[in-house]
Amino acid sequence: MGASTARIPSVCATCRKNHYLEVRQEIADGQLKWFEVFACECGHGFETGGAGLPAIGVRKAILGQSGRAEVWIDDAKQVPKVLALLVKGLGVPEADAKKKLAKVPAVAFEGTHAEAAFISMALSQGGVTARVVNHLPQKN
Numbered sequence: 001m002g003a004s005t006a007r008i009p010s011v012c013a014t015c016r017k018n019h020y021l022e023v024r025q026e027i028a029d030g031q032l033k034w035f036e037v038f039a040c041e042c043g044h045g046f047e048t049g050g051a052g053l054p055a056i057g058v059r060k061a062i063l064g065q066s067g068r069a070e071v072w073i074d075d076a077k078q079v080p081k082v083l084a085l086l087v088k089g090l091g092v093p094e095a096d097a098k099k100k101l102a103k104v105p106a107v108a109f110e111g112t113h114a115e116a117a118f119i120s121m122a123l124s125q126g127g128v129t130a131r132v133v134n135h136l137p138q139k140n
Contacts, residue, residue: 002026004112006061014044023058025114032118034058053115062112067137069116071109071123071130073101078128082108085122 003026010021022037034054039045053059073082079101086092086108100106108130109119116132123130 002113002117004062004066004114006058006065008058008061010038012038012040012042012044015040015042017042023054023062025054025062025112027114027118027121032115059112063137065137066113067135068110069113069135070107070133071116071119072105072133073108073128073130074105075129076104079104081126081128082123082130085119085126085128089122090119 003024005022005024007020007022010019011017012019017040019038019040022039024035024037026033026035031051032053033049033051035047035049036054036058037045037047054062073079082101083094083097086097087094090109097108101108108123109116111119113134116134120130120132
């Protein structure tokens with residue numbers, strides 16, 4: 001399963017030169033993880049990361065540069081299991097989840113490629129068959 005990545009323009013806090021913050025999302029050790037790395041030529045830099053979803057701005061950059069993906073559910077019999085994962089596992093409001101899955105086939109989740117792969121993996125572990133549809137980033 002591939003990683004979702006992006007480069008966000010930034011300015012070095014030490015030398016004030018324009019540079020980039022490299023951001024990445026991937027599945028590691030069965031968890032969805034995010035990472036940020038800044039390494040300037042002047043020697044200033046940092047690395048950080050965590051489990052779950054990254055900050056909203058980072059996620060938006062990843063979606064814009066790497067593209068998005070959808071997790072589709074085709075079998076109405078699997079909707080209760082999908083609802084449980086979305087509501088209890090991801091904190092999606094129940095009314096929103098039910099509205100999305102009112103008619104199948106339906107997009108149960110939309111996010112980055114790494115997020116969709118993670119959701120699909122979690123659904124599979126719960127006995128749900130899902131399919132992931134990947135979309136390339138839109139060119140402006």
